[in-house]
Amino acid sequence: MLALVKAENSAGLWLQQVARPIPAADEVLIQIRKTGICGTDLHIWNWDDWARKTVPVPLVTGHEYAGEIVEVGKLVSHLRPGMRVSGEGHIIDINSAAARAGRFHLDPNTRGIGVNRPGAFAEYLALPAFNVIPLPDEIDDELGAILDPLGNAVHVALSFDLVGEDVLITGAGPIGIMAAAVARHVGARNVVLTDVNPVRLALASRVADVVTVNPREMPLADVMSRLHIVNGFSVGFEMSGYNEALEQLIGAMEPGGRVACLGLPSGRISLDWSRIVCKGLFLKGIYGREMFETWRKMLNLIATGLDVRGIITHRLPVDRYKEGFQAMLAGDAGKVVLSWPA
Incomplete structure (x- = not known):
């Protein structure tokens, strides 16, 4: 599959062919439709001190996305192929004290998709079913791709x-x-x-x-x-x-x-x-989103008239990803949304 990869220990990302992920028993496979470029992605692009210490190479990056479930693991019963979804990008350890107390967003063992494990700048993403957020009809893929930063x-x-x-x-x-x-x-x-x-x-x-x-x-x-x-x-x-x-x-x-x-x-x-x-x-x-109270309130705010679509200033096919990154690095963009092959 096509993916944006941090393939080298230097600035930039590379559009490459990589293996399609195989979902685990408790995961789903999502075909990605739209992705947003985040400030974290800029750190990874620039390969600053934080990125060098945090991100393994090579790694498929990206964590803002919307798409459609195409496969579910054998232990997943509440989700099905064909559902339009986004998802929480922080993967938690449910055994930590914070998680067992319901404070999932404070789990000290949190790992981020596109940061510590393969991300969403790809045609397909394997994601724990626990993290999947089904999208209502009034939220299209473009808006679904910026729910992560809106949640912040x-x-x-x-x-x-x-x-x-x-x-x-x-x-x-x-x-x-x-x-x-x-x-x-x-x-x-x-x-x-x-x-x-x-x-x-x-x-x-x-x-x-x-x-x-x-x-x-x-x-x-x-x-x-x-x-x-x-x-x-x-x-x-x-x-x-x-x-x-x-x-x-x-x-x-x-x-x-x-x-x-x-x-x-x-x-x-x-x-x-x-x-x-x-x-x-x-x-x-503030770090990330409260799981999953922030998501519930965010979707309800949109349903009651919150309109942030204007924050999207650039819409580009993925093969023009460099233009999107350069616009954000120059401070000339709001959100940049990339479209992936259908």
């Missing part, structure tokens, strides 16, 4: 009560923009989204009802004054992974404010910790 956004946004609150989001990448859309959908009063990339700020304005700010051109304090935000933001989402953005967010929070942190820095960061302590801020780290 939903996990962040629903970490705190947002009704009537003022929310500051640092980082207008695709997940930051979708988190802004979710925040407004569930009732936030003001949502302010900061970034230094004008292309992403313009995209955010098209996708979500937000106030966009380039903090290098406009002081955040001026925006807060215009919006009558007196004591600071009650809720913050750090989505960029940049030290400067996190410092800005902490400085703009009200005493007792709550902060969800999804952005991963490329190295160590430096903070004035006394501001966190003296403001009594609550910081929560």
Whole structure:
């Protein structure tokens, strides 16, 4: 089958023929229709320090996808061929203390498809039936291929009560923009989204009802004054992974404010910790999606009108995958969706 493979210890991915996976007794085989390019895939493409330490070579990459079940293992009874599906990309060890307590997303032995085991940038994917998410008819394959990152956004946004609150989001990448859309959908009063990339700020304005700010051109304090935000933001989402953005967010929070942190820095960061302590801020780290509560709520949000399709800016056949990666690396894209042969 055709697949995008991290085939060498260097930057890039390679479109190659590899063996079609054989599903285990508790797995299904999914024929992939659409896949999304993720920020994690960019790390793997660039072959940075994290990728070199984490990803085995060779490996089929990719973990955002939608497709159709074509085969089920002998122990699988609740799924059948012909079902349209997406899936949770974190493969857990059900024997860990966290998993046995129902906190699957906190399992310390989690492995990621396309990161530690063969992924979805391929014509076929073998996936544990436990991880499969059937898609309702109103969610097409294109939207199904970006449910993984939308789930990250939903996990962040629903970490705190947002009704009537003022929310500051640092980082207008695709997940930051979708988190802004979710925040407004569930009732936030003001949502302010900061970034230094004008292309992403313009995209955010098209996708979500937000106030966009380039903090290098406009002081955040001026925006807060215009919006009558007196004591600071009650809720913050750090989505960029940049030290400067996190410092800005902490400085703009009200005493007792709550902060969800999804952005991963490329190295160590430096903070004035006394501001966190003296403001009594609550910081929560976010990794992936709550399994499977985030998925349930995400599908229901879409069913009640949440619209994030505008975050998809590039639609390409898989043989043009390099164009998609270059657009994302240049900061000129939202989500890039690749189509696979039928």
